[in-house]
Amino acid sequence: MVLNPVISKLTGKLVVLASASPRRLEILTNVGLRFEVVPSWFKETLDKSLFKAPQEYAVETAKQKALEVAKRMPFKHLKTPDIVIGADTIVTVDGLILEKPVDKHDAYKMLSRLSGKEHSVFTGVAIVLCHDKENEEIDYQMIDFYEETKVKFADLSEDMLWEYINSGEPMDKAGGYGIQALGGMLVEYVHGDFLNVVGFPLNHFCKQLDLIYNRTPASLDQGSAPVSLSHDRTETTAPHANPATEPSHSASSAVKQSSSPPSPTSSSPAASQVHHKQSSPSASPVHKVKRKVSENEMGESSWTLVNSLSKHADGRQAELQEFDDSTLSLKTNRGHLMELNLMEHEDSVHIREDLLRMTELMDGFKASKALFTASKMRVFDVLHSRPGLDATQVAHEIKASVKGTECLLEACVSLGLLESKERKYQKPMYENSDLARRFLRSDAPLSLQGYIQHCNELVWPLFSHLESAVREGTNQYEKAFGRKSDDLFQDAYYSRHEVKLRFMKAMHSMAKITGKAVATAFDLSSFKTACDLGGCTGAMAYEFTKAHPGLSVTVFDLPGVVDMCGHFRPRDADNRVSFVTGDFFKDELPKADLYILARILHDWPDEKVHTLLSKISDACTPGCGLLVSEIFLDEDRRGPCRGLLQALSMSQGGAVLVAEIMLDGRTPYAALQSLNMLAQTEGMERTESQYTNLLSKHGFGHVRVVHTMNFLDALIAIKI
Numbered sequence: 001m002v003l004n005p006v007i008s009k010l011t012g013k014l015v016v017l018a019s020a021s022p023r024r025l026e027i028l029t030n031v032g033l034r035f036e037v038v039p040s041w042f043k044e045t046l047d048k049s050l051f052k053a054p055q056e057y058a059v060e061t062a063k064q065k066a067l068e069v070a071k072r073m074p075f076k077h078l079k080t081p082d083i084v085i086g087a088d089t090i091v092t093v094d095g096l097i098l099e100k101p102v103d104k105h106d107a108y109k110m111l112s113r114l115s116g117k118e119h120s121v122f123t124g125v126a127i128v129l130c131h132d133k134e135n136e137e138i139d140y141q142m143i144d145f146y147e148e149t150k151v152k153f154a155d156l157s158e159d160m161l162w163e164y165i166n167s168g169e170p171m172d173k174a175g176g177y178g179i180q181a182l183g184g185m186l187v188e189y190v191h192g193d194f195l196n197v198v199g200f201p202l203n204h205f206c207k208q209l210d211l212i213y214n215r216t217p218a219s220l221d222q223g224s225a226p227v228s229l230s231h232d233r234t235e236t237t238a239p240h241a242n243p244a245t246e247p248s249h250s251a252s253s254a255v256k257q258s259s260s261p262p263s264p265t266s267s268s269p270a271a272s273q274v275h276h277k278q279s280s281p282s283a284s285p286v287h288k289v290k291r292k293v294s295e296n297e298m299g300e301s302s303w304t305l306v307n308s309l310s311k312h313a314d315g316r317q318a319e320l321q322e323f324d325d326s327t328l329s330l331k332t333n334r335g336h337l338m339e340l341n342l343m344e345h346e347d348s349v350h351i352r353e354d355l356l357r358m359t360e361l362m363d364g365f366k367a368s369k370a371l372f373t374a375s376k377m378r379v380f381d382v383l384h385s386r387p388g389l390d391a392t393q394v395a396h397e398i399k400a401s402v403k404g405t406e407c408l409l410e411a412c413v414s415l416g417l418l419e420s421k422e423r424k425y426q427k428p429m430y431e432n433s434d435l436a437r438r439f440l441r442s443d444a445p446l447s448l449q450g451y452i453q454h455c456n457e458l459v460w461p462l463f464s465h466l467e468s469a470v471r472e473g474t475n476q477y478e479k480a481f482g483r484k485s486d487d488l489f490q491d492a493y494y495s496r497h498e499v500k501l502r503f504m505k506a507m508h509s510m511a512k513i514t515g516k517a518v519a520t521a522f523d524l525s526s527f528k529t530a531c532d533l534g535g536c537t538g539a540m541a542y543e544f545t546k547a548h549p550g551l552s553v554t555v556f557d558l559p560g561v562v563d564m565c566g567h568f569r570p571r572d573a574d575n576r577v578s579f580v581t582g583d584f585f586k587d588e589l590p591k592a593d594l595y596i597l598a599r600i601l602h603d604w605p606d607e608k609v610h611t612l613l614s615k616i617s618d619a620c621t622p623g624c625g626l627l628v629s630e631i632f633l634d635e636d637r638r639g640p641c642r643g644l645l646q647a648l649s650m651s652q653g654g655a656v657l658v659a660e661i662m663l664d665g666r667t668p669y670a671a672l673q674s675l676n677m678l679a680q681t682e683g684m685e686r687t688e689s690q691y692t693n694l695l696s697k698h699g700f701g702h703v704r705v706v707h708t709m710n711f712l713d714a715l716i717a718i719k720i
């Protein structure tokens with residue numbers, strides 16, 4: 001199977017995905033398929049007990065979803081699709097079918113059933129091919145198949161289960177978990193197609209397309225007998241099948257006589273061929289169009305335009321008459337004929353895209369500030385405890401004006417932080433989006449609240465003096481806060497109690513997100529004692545002891561910080577973590593086999609880094625380790641750039657999610673972080689080789705680097 005030709009066979013066809021699942025949408029978009037999404041109205045209420053095997057239930061549900069859309073579109077959308085794709089994913093364990101949990105309790109029951117066991121994930125897929133017939137009837141041909149993947153869950157503790165359930169992720173997912181995000185952390189192994197577990201068996205789908213389009217062109221001709229392919233070879237031949245039109249692939253060529261029960265919308269066993277008489281007087285404009293060009297010959301945006309004009313035909317704005325690769329003819333709703341020059345159209349679309357990018361850059365600060373403000377005013381916490389409030393109610397809760405609250409809530413909706421539900425004659429209701437549930441509630445396990453407030457209260461004022469920072473090459477404390485800061489931590493971060501607490505919360509939230517990835521980056525079994533220099537609240541140290549049962553960690557930090565670390569002690573805190581106060585530039589360092597420097601070196605210019613490294617080197621005997629965790633700039637210093645493939649191959653649950661956001665091409669994140677260090681600390685981000693050079697000057701070698709696919713990377717070096 002050659003992938004591209006398979007997908008490109010669908011070029012120029014109206015392909016419809018009868019599913020609202022964002023995961024299916026992403027999988028199919030990623031392989032370059034162009035399609036419309038028309039979610040099915042089919043209610044998933046088939047009686048499971050009537051099916052001999054769970055996969056038959058998934059396949060039948062997929063078929064009904066796809067057929068419902070295929071039959072609805074000619075009436076409601078005034079166009080007949082060429083292909084409709086339906087899919088249904090279920091999880092089965094102990095003979096039970098698990099679909100989407102209805103509430104947290106249901107999610108708990110499902111996940112505890114899966115804990116420590118292997119289960120099967122089935123996705124049933126239906127491909128409906130629609131053919132207009134001369135007498136305005138439509139033929140529907142049904143191809144269906146399913147894919148099974150085995151997944152084994154680790155033993156899940158109660159804490160882990162509830163932490164996961166409270167993340168909000170299980171609610172819209174079959175079996176109550178999403179393997180592509182946090183749920184990946186629950187999984188011990190996957191046997192079979194990973195994407196099948198995500199929601200769509202892409203490989204099997206492409207093979208079916210290959211069978212349909214590359215091997216049996218006759219089966220697509222109008223009027224040919226319907227074909228139904230099955231995963232299961234044991235099924236028998238339907239009486240209406242025409243073996244001459246079947247694909248040659250024997251494993252898939254058994255024509256299926258549906259063993260599933262008839263459902264209200266099913267015409268099974270003849271479900272695979274449905275004649276539909278169009279009652280609408282006007283046929284879809286897409287069928288009037290003379291398709292003179294293929295999509296490949298036409299610019300992408302022109303193609304989108306053609307599609308959207310077809311789509312809006314029911315709005316009666318304009319009717320597409322004809323197009324070729326340079327001109328498109330339209331008839332407006334008043335009967336006027338119009339011609340559009342597609343080259344000019346392409347140019348104006350490119351200019352618009354560039355302008356959009358520029359607007360994003362120019363307005364980026366407004367988006368950040370809207371996030372900071374909503375977070376500071378506790379909008380996400382309020383909507384977490386009382387989802388579905390309208391703007392007046394939120395205004396009351398956050399003690400703000402209704403007018404201002406309305407603006408803020410709508411801005412958050414446009415940024416994807418909130419969702420709004422329109423209601424007739426009433427104000428819209430608001431609730432947190434998945435993103436807000438995961439990262440913006442203050443009690444979420446991966447809450448970024450602390451870091452967001454740090455950005456708002458400290459980084460924001462400093463950045464308003466960026467020009468001075470660039471001109472002078474110095475931090476901007478005095479200008480932003482009216483105080484000089486000779487010792488940044490003592491004079492700036494820790495000058496006042498609430499400022500210190502805010503800084504510690506920021507470090508804590510980041511360390512909680514990055515800690516596991518850093519702690520598990522290397523095999524540390526040869527080290528028994530570690531010292532986390534500048535270890536702050538101990539969040540990173542707790543991750544190290546969790547990951548390495550034989551390791552004890554001493555957190556070494558300034559006295560004012562250690563005094564307050566009790567606030568951040570986790571409920572299940574490990575007594576292998578202890579705290580020692582001191583100044584790492586002046587005082588003797590605690591003895592250890594391994595020293596950890598997480599986000600420490602970037603705070604300082606080279607001369608201070610040398611002072612600190614030389615103290616560590618003095619404390620180390622040969623064989624001691626030094627683990628540095630920072631964002632490593634690419635060697636060309638444009639930002640960390642790692643392939644998405646690498647990220648996916650790691651498939652370490654939540655890490656993959658972050659990796660996708662950060663690593664899709666070059667991100668400006670690290671370079672911006674360097675500006676941040678300039679305005680805040682006069683430190684800087686460095687490349688791997690810069691760190692390696694600094695370390696080698698103090699007797700550390702045998703360097704190994706791991707890009708963790710999280711915010712921080714890790715490097716370990718050994719004292720020679």
Ligand SMILES: C[S@@+](CC[C@H](N)C(=O)[O-])C[C@H]1O[C@@H](n2cnc3c(N)ncnc32)[C@H](O)[C@@H]1O
Pocket residue numbers: 489507508510511533534535536537540556557558561582583584585597598599600603
């Ligand atoms: C950027 S924070 C990093 C915190 C932690 N390692 C992490 O990754 O979340 C820097 C830490 O270094 C500590 N620190 C700064 N100067 C120090 C010094 N002279 N001696 C000991 N700790 C210091 C700060 O108190 C703070 O906790």
